[in-house]
Every structure is written in C-alpha cells, then in structure tokens.
Amino acid sequence: xxxxxxxxxxxxxxxxxxxxxxxxxxxxxxxxxxxxxxxxxxxxxxxxxxxxxxxxxxxxxxxxxxxxxxxxxxxxxxxxxxxxxxxxxxxxxxxxxxxxxxxxxxxxxxxxxxxxxxxxxxxxxxxxxxxxxxxxxxxxxxxxxxxxxxxxxxxxxxxxxxxxxxxxxxxxxxxxxxxxxxxxxxxxxxxxxxxxxxxxxxxxxxxxxxxxxxxxxxxxxxxxxxxxxxxxxxxxxxxxxxxxxxxxxxxxxxxxxxxxxxxxxxxxxxxxxxxxxxxxxxxxxxxxxxxxxxxxxxxxxxxxxxxxxxxxxxxxxxxxxxxxxxxxxxxxxxxxxxxxxxxxxxxxxxxxxxxxxxxxxxxxxxxxxxxxxxxxxxxxxxxxxxxxxxxxxxxxxxxxxxxxxxxxxxxxxxxxxxxxxxxxxxxxxxxxxxxxxxxxxxxxxxxxxxxxxxxxxxxxxxxxxxxxxxxxxxx
Amino acid sequence: xxxxxxxxxxxxxxxxxxxxxxxxxxxxxxxxxxxxxxxxxxxxxxxxxxxxxxxxxxxxxxxxxxxxxxxxxxxxxxxxxxxxxxxxxxxxxxxxxxxxxxxxxxxxxxxxxxxxxxxxxxxxxxxxxxxxxxxxxxxxxxxxxxxxxxxxxxxxxxxxxxxxxxxxxxxxxxxxxxxxxxxxxxxxxxxxxxxxxxxxxxxxxxxxxxxxxxxxxxxxxxxxxxxxxxxxxxxxxxxxxxxxxxxxxxxxxxxxxxxxxxxxxxxxxxxxxxxxxxxxxxxxxxxxxxxxxxxxxxxxxxxxxxxxxxxxxxxxxxxxxxxxxxxxxxxxxxxxxxxxxxxxxxxxxxxxxxxxxxxxxxxxxxxxxxxxxxxxxxxxxxxxxxxxxxxxxxxxxxxxxxxxxxxxxxxxxxxxxxxxxxxxxxxxxxxxxxxxxxxxxxxxxxxxxxxxxxxxxxxxxxxxxxxxxxxxxxx
Numbered sequence: 001x002x003x004x005x006x007x008x009x010x011x012x013x014x015x016x017x018x019x020x021x022x023x024x025x026x027x028x029x030x031x032x033x034x035x036x037x038x039x040x041x042x043x044x045x046x047x048x049x050x051x052x053x054x055x056x057x058x059x060x061x062x063x064x065x066x067x068x069x070x071x072x073x074x075x076x077x078x079x080x081x082x083x084x085x086x087x088x089x090x091x092x093x094x095x096x097x098x099x100x101x102x103x104x105x106x107x108x109x110x111x112x113x114x115x116x117x118x119x120x121x122x123x124x125x126x127x128x129x130x131x132x133x134x135x136x137x138x139x140x141x142x143x144x145x146x147x148x149x150x151x152x153x154x155x156x157x158x159x160x161x162x163x164x165x166x167x168x169x170x171x172x173x174x175x176x177x178x179x180x181x182x183x184x185x186x187x188x189x190x191x192x193x194x195x196x197x198x199x200x201x202x203x204x205x206x207x208x209x210x211x212x213x214x215x216x217x218x219x220x221x222x223x224x225x226x227x228x229x230x231x232x233x234x235x236x237x238x239x240x241x242x243x244x245x246x247x248x249x250x251x252x253x254x255x256x257x258x259x260x261x262x263x264x265x266x267x268x269x270x271x272x273x274x275x276x277x278x279x280x281x282x283x284x285x286x287x288x289x290x291x292x293x294x295x296x297x298x299x300x301x302x303x304x305x306x307x308x309x310x311x312x313x314x315x316x317x318x319x320x321x322x323x324x325x326x327x328x329x330x331x332x333x334x335x336x337x338x339x340x341x342x343x344x345x346x347x348x349x350x351x352x353x354x355x356x357x358x359x360x361x362x363x364x365x366x367x368x369x370x371x372x373x374x375x376x377x378x379x380x381x382x383x384x385x386x387x388x389x390x391x392x393x394x395x396x397x398x399x400x401x402x403x404x405x406x407x408x409x410x411x412x413x414x415x416x417x418x419x420x421x422x423x424x425x426x427x428x429x430x431x432x433x434x435x436x437x438x439x440x441x442x443x444x445x446x447x448x449x450x451x452x453x454x455x456x457x458x459x460x461x462x463x464x465x466x467x468x469x470x471x472x473x474x475x
Numbered sequence: 476x477x478x479x480x481x482x483x484x485x486x487x488x489x490x491x492x493x494x495x496x497x498x499x500x501x502x503x504x505x506x507x508x509x510x511x512x513x514x515x516x517x518x519x520x521x522x523x524x525x526x527x528x529x530x531x532x533x534x535x536x537x538x539x540x541x542x543x544x545x546x547x548x549x550x551x552x553x554x555x556x557x558x559x560x561x562x563x564x565x566x567x568x569x570x571x572x573x574x575x576x577x578x579x580x581x582x583x584x585x586x587x588x589x590x591x592x593x594x595x596x597x598x599x600x601x602x603x604x605x606x607x608x609x610x611x612x613x614x615x616x617x618x619x620x621x622x623x624x625x626x627x628x629x630x631x632x633x634x635x636x637x638x639x640x641x642x643x644x645x646x647x648x649x650x651x652x653x654x655x656x657x658x659x660x661x662x663x664x665x666x667x668x669x670x671x672x673x674x675x676x677x678x679x680x681x682x683x684x685x686x687x688x689x690x691x692x693x694x695x696x697x698x699x700x701x702x703x704x705x706x707x708x709x710x711x712x713x714x715x716x717x718x719x720x721x722x723x724x725x726x727x728x729x730x731x732x733x734x735x736x737x738x739x740x741x742x743x744x745x746x747x748x749x750x751x752x753x754x755x756x757x758x759x760x761x762x763x764x765x766x767x768x769x770x771x772x773x774x775x776x777x778x779x780x781x782x783x784x785x786x787x788x789x790x791x792x793x794x795x796x797x798x799x800x801x802x803x804x805x806x807x808x809x810x811x812x813x814x815x816x817x818x819x820x821x822x823x824x825x826x827x828x829x830x831x832x833x834x835x836x837x838x839x840x841x842x843x844x845x846x847x848x849x850x851x852x853x854x855x856x857x858x859x860x861x862x863x864x865x866x867x868x869x870x871x872x873x874x875x876x877x878x879x880x881x882x883x884x885x886x887x888x889x890x891x892x893x894x895x896x897x898x899x900x901x902x903x904x905x906x907x908x909x910x911x912x913x914x915x916x917x918x919x920x921x922x923x924x925x926x927x928x929x930x931x932x933x934x935x936x937x938x939x940x941x942x943x944x945x946x947x948x949x950x
Binding site: 010013035042047069075108142291295296345384398 | 494510557575586767771860889908
C-alpha cells in the first residue's frame with residue numbers, strides 16, 4: 001500500500017471543485033473573446049534556456065527542471081548535465097517565444113488569451129500552490145494606451161460578471177518609478193534594489209523602506225534621503241486622502257471618490273517629478289488610460305498608486321495590480337513589457353498584458369459564499385446528473401439502457417444505476433450523489449414495463465408514461 | 476537571440492488550432508456528462524513512486540522525471556538522489572490513487588471523466604508527441620457489464636456527433652486470451668510474453684507471431700505449437716468472413732453484417748475454448764455487452780476480435796480499441812482493471828474505463844476535411860471576432876472604446892484597432908485576421924460622429940445608425 005496523497009503543494013480537484021473552476025474559466029474566456037482576444041496554448045515543458053534569465057534570481061530558483069533521459073544524463077557535469085527541459089513558470093515568456101517564432105503567421109496586432117497551469121517550486125502555504133492556473137490576456141504589437149484601457153475594461157467586466165463589487169485596479173508606471181528615483185538622485189545601478197525595497201512598503205511601512213534603502217546602499221547622499229522622505233510623504237498624503245472616505249474601504253470606492261483621489265495623487269506626483277521628462281510623459285500616459293476607460297466596465301475602478309512596483313523584471317511601462325479589501329495578495333496583475341519579445345527575436349515588439357490568478361479568485365469567491373449565490377440564481381449547476389434510472393430485475397437492465405438512450409437523445413444527463421438491486425440501495429445512492437429525480441423500472445403481472453418516477457426533493461412518487469418523462473425532468 | 480521553437484516533441488497551438496481542439500473537447504465533455512460522468516482533474520506532477528511499476532518496463536522508461544531541488548539534490552546517490560517527482564504518464568493511475576485517497580468522500584459508484592495532457596518521453600514521430608491530451612472516462616465500483624455497455628455507448632455517441640460514420644469498437648477479454656493460452660498449454664509464467672507476441676499480429680502476421688513465440692520459448696511442447704496454429708487459423712477464419720463483405724472495409728460494417736461476423740467468431744471461440752471455465756465465462760460477458768448495447772449509439776459498432784491484446788499490464792477483463800479504416804493506430808481504447816486501485820488502497824475496487832486519444836481524432840478529422848464541414852454547417856466558428864472598430868482621428872479613440880462597450884453589452888466579440896490610422900492599414904488588417912464586419916468612425920463637418928459599416932465579404936459599405944448596428948452584425 002502506497003501514499004495516496006497528491007504530491008506536496010499539488011491538488012486533486014473533485015467534481016464539485018471542477019464545476020466551480022470551469023464556471024469561472026468559462027466567464028473569463030467568454031469576456032476575453034468579447035474583447036477580441038483569441039485562444040493560444042503552449043506546451044507545459046519548455047527548453048530550459050527559454051526560461052532561464054527571464055524572471056530574475058528568485059524566479060530562476062523556483063523553476064521545476066526535468067531530468068535528462070538515457071544517454072544524455074551526465075551526472076559528472078553538474079546541473080548542466082542533468083537537465084535541459086523545465087516546466088513553464090508563467091505564460092508570458094512562452095508567449096514572447098511564440099510571437100518571435102510565428103512572426104509571419106500571426107497578425108501584426110495579436111491579441112491572445114491563455115488559460116493554463118504554471119509550476120513553481122515555492123514553499124507551499126495557505127493559498128500558495130506548486131501548480132496553479134493563470135488566466136493571461138495580452139495584446140502584442142501596439143504602443144497605444146488603447147491596449148492598457150481595453151485590458152482594464154476586460155478584467156473589470158470579468159470580475160463584475162463573477163459578482164465582485166469592490167475591486168480596485170492599482171495603476172502605476174515603471175517610468176514614474178524611474179523618474180522618481182532619478183529625481184531623488186539614486187544611481188542607476190541601484191534602481192532595482194530601490195524597487196525591491198519600495199515593493200515591500202505594504203508590509204514594512206515607510207520607516208522600513210528607508211531602513212532597507214540604507215542597508216542596500218541606495219541612499220548614498222544626504223539629499224537622496226531627504227527626497228525619498230518627501231516621496232514617502234507624498235504617499236502619506238494619498239493615505240490621508242483615503243481617510244476622507246472612511247466607509248469606502250469596506251464598500252469600495254465610488255467613481256467620484258476615485259476621481260478625487262486620483263486628481264490629488266496626480267497633482268502631487270506632477271509637482272514632485274518637476275522637470276523629469278520621462279516621468280512627466282509617463283504621467284500623461286496614465287492620464288490617457290484613465291480617460292479611455294470612461295464608458296467601459298473599468299470606469300471608476302482604476303486608482304493611481306505610486307507605490308506599486310511589481311516584482312517581475314521585464315516590465316517597461318504601465319503596471320497593474322487588482323486588489324479587494326479581504327485579500328492580502330492581489331487577484332491579478334500585469335503591465336507593459338516592450339523589451340521581452342526582442343530577447344527572442346530580431347525585432348523589438350511592444351506588448352502589454354494582464355494575468356488573473358484563478359486560485360485567488362476562487363478562494364475569495366468561496367470565502368464570500370459567491371458560489372452559493374450563483375447556484376441559487378441558477379447560473380451554476382452542481383447536480384451530478386438530471387435523472388437516475390434503476391431497476392429491480394436483471395431482465396430490465398436492457399430496458400434501463402434503452403430508456404437512458406431515449407432521454408439522452410433529449411440532451412438530458414442520465415445516470416444508470418449499474419446493478420439490478422433492491423429498492424433501498426439505489427435510493428440511498430441517489431440521495432448521496434444529489435440527483436434530483438429517479439426513475440424505477442418494474443414489470444407488472446402482464447410483464448409490461450412500468451416507470452415509477454420520484455422527485456428526490458419533495459419525496460413525491462408517481463407512475464409516469466414514458467413519453468412525458470423528459471418533460472417532467474426538464475420543467 | 477535564442478531558439479524560439481517549442482521543445483522537441485511538444486507543440487504550440489495557435490488560435491485556429493485551439494478552436495478545433497476546443498470544439499472536439501466540448502463535444503466529448505457534453506456527451507460524457509449526458510452519460511452521468513462527472514469531471515475530475517489531478518495534478519500534472521505526481522510522486523515518482525505513484526507512477527513507477529504500474530505501466531510495465533517500457534512505460535517506466537518513458538516517464539519524465541523532475542529534478543530534485545536545493546539540498547535534496549544528491550548527485551552521488553544515482554538516479555534515486557536526483558528525482559522524487561514525475562509528470563503523469565496517463566490518467567488512469569492518478570485516478571486509482573484518487574479513488575483510494577478520497578474513498579470516504581466519493582460515492583460508491585463513481586463515474587468520472589478527465590481531459591488533460593499526459594507526457595511520455597517517446598521518440599517523437601508523425602502523430603506521436605511528448606505532450607498529448609487524453610480524454611478518459613471511467614466507472615468505478617461496479618462489476619456489472621452495464622458499465623462496459625455504457626462506455627461503448629458514450630464513445631460511440633461522441634464519434635458520431637463529431638461526424639465519424641465508419642468506426643468499429645474492437646472487443647476482447649483478458650480471460651479469453653488467458654483461456655486460449657491455457658488451452659494451448661502455455662506455461663503461466665510465459666503468458667505476458669505470449670500476449671506481447673500476439674499484440675504484434677497486425678504487423679508481423681501469423682508466421683511472425685509463431686516465430687516470436689519460438690524465440691521467447693513460449694512454445695515448449697509440440698502440442699502447444701499445434702494448438703496455437705489452430706488458434707491462428709481461427710483468426711484466419713474471421714478474416715475470411717471479412718471477405719464476404721468486400722465493400723464494408725471502406726464504408727464500415729452495417730449492424731447486420733457485424734452480427735454475422737460476431738456470431739461466427741463466437742461459435743469458433745466457444746468451440747476452441749472447450750471446457751476452459753474462465754474462458755467460457757468471459758465469452759458470456761462479451762455476449763452480454765453485445766446484447767446491452769442494442770438500442771444505444773454503440774449498436775452495430777462492436778466487433779469481437781480475439782487478437783486484441785492491449786499493451787498495458789493492468790487490464791483484467793473486457794478490453795476495447797476503436798479503429799477507423801484510414802488510421803494505422805487506434806482512436807482510443809480501454810478496458811476493465813479490477814486490480815489497480817487495490818495497489819493503492821486496502822480494498823480491491825472494480826473499475827473499467829475508456830480513453831479517447833484527442834490528437835488522433837484531430838488528425839483524422841483534419842485529413843478528412845471534417846472541420847471544413849463543421850464550419851460550413853455553422854457548428855464551428857473560426858472568425859477571430861464579430862466586428863472590428865477603427866477610427867482615423869486620435870479624438871475619436873475614446874468614442875471607439877465607448878461603441879465597443881455598447882456592442883459588447885450585446886455579447887458581440889469586438890476588436891478595437893489600436894491606433895488611429897489611415898484607412899488602408901486597418902482594412903488590410905481586418906482582411907488578414909478575417910473579421911466579417913468593420914465599423915469606421917469619422918467626424919463630419921459639424922463634429923458629429925458617423926459610423927461607416929463595411930461587410931468584408933461583399934465589400935458593401937454604408938452609413939449606419941448606432942442603434943441598429945448590433946442587429947446588422949448579428950443577422
């Protein structure tokens with residue numbers, strides 16, 4: 001007898017889980033398609049060299065590598081002799097490879113979605129798994145802010161359709177962060193250190209960030225520190241603004257409240273950025289995104305957040321993150337990465353995308369009881385079948401299958417109890433699997449087949465004509 | 476610049492591929508559900524010990540193993556120190572693990588389907604990939620032949636719905652093969668060698684099988700050889716019977732023709748099996764399956780084939796394989812495996828299943844032009860969107876997004892051309908991506924927005940009121 005658990009950090013999904021997952025994936029697909037995105041799938045396994053060096057140091061370490069086979073396995077050559085393939089770590093790097101590879105087959109603007117699992121050898125924790133689904137949507141080939149606006153609209157429509165009322169899309173821009181660092185006089189080689197420190201602000205506060213900046217030798221001049229404190233104060237002002245809307249934290253911001261917030265942040269950021277050209281340009285881009293999402297489902301959902309940094313190293317422009325009040329992490333995130341595809345092909349091709357975290361969305365929906373609402377509203381069915389057929393007599397088994405075939409022709413989901421059996425057994429089973437109706441086949445004294453029809457919810461039982469059976473089940 | 480090809484034996488699926496794959500998967504899911512099967516998913520990665528020793532020697536060698544990480548990696552300890560996880564090789568062994576693990580949560584009869592990729596480190600060849608989808612359907616917990624009959628009915632309905640008219644389900648039974656070997660006087664320890672040889676009959680003929688049996692020392696006595704030749708002749712008789720229906724090879728057998736064939740095979744097998752008890756019982760089981768599939772979509776599709784052996788070692792009862800005339804391999808196969816779950820749990824639980832090979836089904840459908848038929852019949856859509864919106868003026872970009880939002884509210888799939896541009900560019904793009912309609916936004920002299928609507932198929936262009944736009948696209 002062996003261990004029957006799934007491998008560490010991996011999960012089995014039983015039917016009830018899958019029904020919920022497929023419902024959410026169905027909504028995501030439908031909305032992505034409404035926004036003109038087309039489906040793409042890439043293999044789970046990539047050449048190791050495709051993935052290495054794209055995610056930063058931490059990412060590299062979390063990649064699951066696959067052991068070479070047969071003669072190719074060379075234990076004496078260290079890790080290099082051991083592995084040449086790996087499980088994909090995200091869906092963005094494979095997309096960049098695909099765009100570079102099929103350049104001539106794909107349209108100049110290529111809008112694709114991709115919903116597949118990714119693997120990371122992370123330490124498993126609550127809500128953190130080693131295999132999890134990402135729902136990515138990316139637009140390739142345009143630098144227009146229409147792309148960013150449409151992405152925000154699409155993910156907003158998805159979350160609204162799923163029943164989320166209180167999400168916010170945090171928006172920032174890598175060039176704002178860069179401009180801010182320039183203004184503060186940080187040396188260019190220290191930028192990534194500075195961003196890593198800033199990214200932790202949620203957890204360690206302004207004091208913590210300053211401490212970490214000192215530790216990493218980012219603040220080399222007194223002036224730098226002073227300016228950093230000024231920037232920190234700016235984010236404090238934003239937080240103060242929040243306090244003007246105490247209830248909004250719970251119920252979510254209204255479009256008007258968000259506009260007040262965004263205006264305040266813009267004013268301060270513009271002032272702080274001063275003459276910094278790329279920073280000011282980035283601010284204009286964000287303004288344009290805010291203007292374009294008006295009249296779309298993202299209206300009143302986008303908040304400028306100068307603290308947002310995003311971990312991945314390949315972003316070059318706007319960056320996003322979706323938050324809800326009752327989740328510490330994010331429901332999804334993304335951004336513009338105009339340099340990544342050029343790492344695979346001859347040509348630099350601009351790109352921007354969003355990734356929704358299916359597992360996080362499911363966790364929040366489960367905790368909020370949103371699936372129960374969907375079941376009540378008739379949008380999600382969790383019944384294992386529409387009707388079960390059973391018989392007491394071995395002679396009637398063929399008749400059971402014939403009746404099943406008739407009902408299936410009418411597109412009903414029909415379960416045949418697999419054994420001719422006493423009444424109690426199939427009824428107990430029908431209760432256990434929660435099937436709403438049961439048909440019992442019997443033979444009367446003249447050897448005619450009779451159908452006894454039971455409504456499992458009301459307990460009512462009646463004799464029913466074969467012809468009217470499908471109608472009884474459907475209505 | 477790096478290699479942008481997918482890894483060896485792996486494939487990228489562009490949008491047109493995915494639409495076809497999803498259509499087929501959609502039909503398979505819908506039919507499985509109609510037969511009362513419920514969805515299940517298991518992780519791609521399993522503990523190595525879960526997979527090892529379940530598939531036989533060849534299977535073991537084809538398992539993709541995952542490199543241990545960090546401190547756990549011990550190069551000095553040989554392969555054992557290198558890997559503790561592996562990619563799943565099929566969907567049956569993970570199912571057996573799941574059934575043993577969630578025994579108390581799952582119903583006594585558990586009917587599940589599972590459509591997921593599996594990985595095998597096979598030498599890639601035409602139609603043979605290292606990552607490919609299996610569409611499995613299994614019924615757990617019953618020894619009744621209803622299970623076999625329902626499985627045959629379900630896969631038959633799927634193939635018919637997809638447009639296959641000429642498939643045959645070959646049916647045999649492991650106990651018939653065993654009984655046949657007993658009758659021939661083969662020693663028990665030589666059974667698996669004998670089955671491997673028999674399985675090759677399609678390729679090497681009766682002479683080749685006999686030669687291989689000699690080489691493997693299966694035919695130790697003169698009597699054994701004689702009986703084997705007798706058995707071989709029996710299969711020759713079956714082949715002779717085929718010759719009675721020369722056209723059937725091309726058009727597929729009719730139900731009546733199949734009945735004639737099956738009756739002939741039964742007669743000869745019954746005679747050959749003589750007093751062999753388990754062989755005779757197995758023959759009765761097959762008779763029962765043939766009787767139960769009457770009045771189901773599998774009627775006239777099942778052919779008794781005493782040569783069918785199936786490679787996997789875990790089968791214990793009925794075995795199946797689906798064939799079409801224009802494919803050397805099979806479209807799917809399966810069988811009863813009453814011993815496998817017991818390898819994971821305390822309890823022996825009977826089980827029987829079918830696995831459809833998605834890739835093979837797609838290959839045949841493509842080669843036969845079946846997808847073109849589906850597109851013509853309006854069952855499969857390959858358009859990337861229902862309509863594209865473009866504008867010539869930067870001022871109208873916001874208006875484009877607003878119009879897109881209105882049309883999307885009516886569930887249309889809308890693509891917004893991401894740049895305000897001269898007329899030629901978006902039109903060329905619309906042609907390339909094959910979108911059926913284009914809306915061009917312009918401003919007239921009074922700064923009013925006007926919509927010019929173009930049917931890309933007819934080339935007709937007209938001015939259209941905003942309100943009637945959705946209707947124009949839908950009909």
